Amino acid sequence: MFVSNDKIPTNLLILDSKNYDKWHKQMKVLFGYQDVLDMITDGITPLGKEATAAQQAKFKEDKKKDYKALFLIHSCVDSDNFEKVGDCDSAKTAWGILEKAYAGVDKAKVVRLQTHKRQFELLQMEDKEMINDYVTRVTRLGSQMKSCGEAVSEQNFVSKVLRSLTPRFDNIVVALEESKDLKTMTKDELQSSLEAHEQRMDERGNDKAKAKVAFASPFQREEQEIEREIAF
Structure with a gap:
């Protein structure tokens, strides 16, 4: 053509x-x-x-x-x-x-936008949810709002994520608020900082678990010996 x-x-x-x-x-x-x-x-x-x-x-x-x-x-x-x-x-x-x-399409967009905005405000990170998964959920909802005519700014995105994280991220949230200018922080920078913190927490959790097993093993072996003596 x-x-x-x-x-x-x-x-x-x-x-x-x-x-x-x-x-x-x-x-x-x-x-x-x-x-x-x-x-x-x-x-x-x-x-x-x-x-x-x-x-x-x-x-x-x-x-x-x-x-x-x-x-x-x-x-x-x-x-x-x-x-x-x-x-x-x-x-x-x-x-x-x-x-x-198709004038009704615009009216429907207004209704959908209001729904998406309510969902955006109420959205919270789940207890065992990973940062990447949560940011993806927030981004997807932001895209739905944009398709209805209202884009979510970087500042609003950053603010939304920071105030809706689980308590295990309280320390990094405070640190970011004190050391960074949140008005200029991008969502990619925020996600990178949160994922680094998440990785450190996971590594510490694994170290503690290994240490617990290492310290517990002698006691467990002693209990097993006592159990065997009682059995005889």
Whole structure:
């Protein structure tokens, strides 16, 4: 598929009843890439009766761009949506019809965003959860909020993680708050510091376990000897 010698990918997202939000974003990028975005936002300025030659030339060029934008819309909708816009004489009209048809998508996004925000505030690290797993959960929820129109800043992400860790991270949280500027800390820096602390705690736990076994072994052997003597 070619338009003005610009190759258009053949695997573009096709609008159906479930993917309008993603399709809307992709199409705006495509319009910009094909230099026809103004046809969607502004449309074509009507040509006056006493238009100059320059105005007539511009109108002709704009009309070509409008057909190009309309062709892109036609090429990226399923049969049901084509029925809505197939008879439109301008890209702006077709675009407006689809926006109106899927206006409920924006309302649904608002509801989903409120749900995700509540979940984000209530999210807490579980007792035996690893830092990487917890950060992944927070990141995933942040991505869901972003898809609904509200991004989580690095500062909010860092603050959220620090205040929702389990008590075993209290020492590192205090240390970070005292030694680091949390306003400039990135989530990658935070995760790296927490994982290093987590690794040190695990290593100490293993050392203590080994030491306990080493000290306990003589006593265990003595108890076994006593048990054998009693048995005889």
